[in-house]
Amino acid sequence: MSQTLSFRYMEEKDLDEIVELEHKCFTVPWSRDAFFNELYQNQYATYFILEEEGKIIGYCGAWLVIDEAHITNIAILPEFRGRGLGEALLQKMIDKCREDHIERMTLEVRASNTVAQSLYKKLGFQDGAIRKKYYSDNQEDAIVMWVNIE
Template sequence: METAYTIRKMEKSDLDQVHEIEQLSFTVPWSKESLLYEIEQNLFAKYMVVELEGKVVGYCGVWVIMEDAQITNIAVHPDFRGMKIGEALLTFAIQLSKEMNAKRLSLEVRVTNYIAQSLYKKVGFTVGGIRKRYYTDNQEDALVMWVNVQ
C-alpha cells in the first residue's frame, strides 16, 4: 500500500519541523536562521517539503543560478526513511531545475554515505569529481555528483 504525501513549497511555519529533521540527519545541521534566510531572502533558493498527514517528513533545497542547479540539502525524517520520499524529492528537484532552465543539477555527498550515493545513482546522478576535506566536522571528502536535466 502506498502512502499519500504532498510535495509543496516550504513555508516559515515549517521551520521547526524542518530544523528537527536537519538535526536528526546531519552532524553539522543548518540553523533555523539559515533556513529562514534561504526561504525568505535567497532569490536563488527553492525549498520544498514533503507533508504526510499534516506532518513535514522531508525537505530539499535547490539553488538555481543560470544554467546550474545545486541541491543544498535533502533529508527525510528517520522514522519515514525507506518509503521512497527521498527519491520523490530528488525527482521533484530534477523537474524543478529543468523548469527553471538549468542544464545540470549537482550535489555533494560524503564518500562514506553509500546509501545516499545509491539513491542518487538510481535517479541518474553520476560522480563528477571530489572535494577534498569538504566536511568540517571530520574533514571527510565529498563526492560531487551531477545529472543532466535538459
C-alpha cells in the same frame, strides 16, 4: 507513495519543524536563521517539503542559478527512510528544474554515504570530483556528483 503524502514549497511557518528534522538527520545541522535567509534573502533558493498527514517528514533545497541547480540539502526523517521518499523528493526538484529550463544539477555527498550515492546514481548522477576534507564535523571527503536533466 501513500495518498496522505504531499509536496509543497517551504514557508516560514515550517522552520521550527525543519530545524528539528535537521537535528535528527545531520551531525552539523543548519540553523533556523540559515533557513530563514534561504527563504527570504537568497533569490536563487527553492525548497520543497514532503508531508505525511500534515507532518513534515523531509525536505529538499536547491539553488537555481541560470541553467544549473545545486542541491543544498535533502533529508528524510530516519523513521521514514527506505520507502522511496528521498527519490520522490529529489525527483520533484528535478521536475521543477526542468520547468525552469535548468540543464544540469550538482550536489555533494559524503564519501561514506553509499545509500545516498546509490539513489543519486539511480537518477542519473555521475561522480565528478572529490572535495577533500569537505565536511567540518569529521573532515570527511565529499564526492561531487552531476547530472544533465534537460
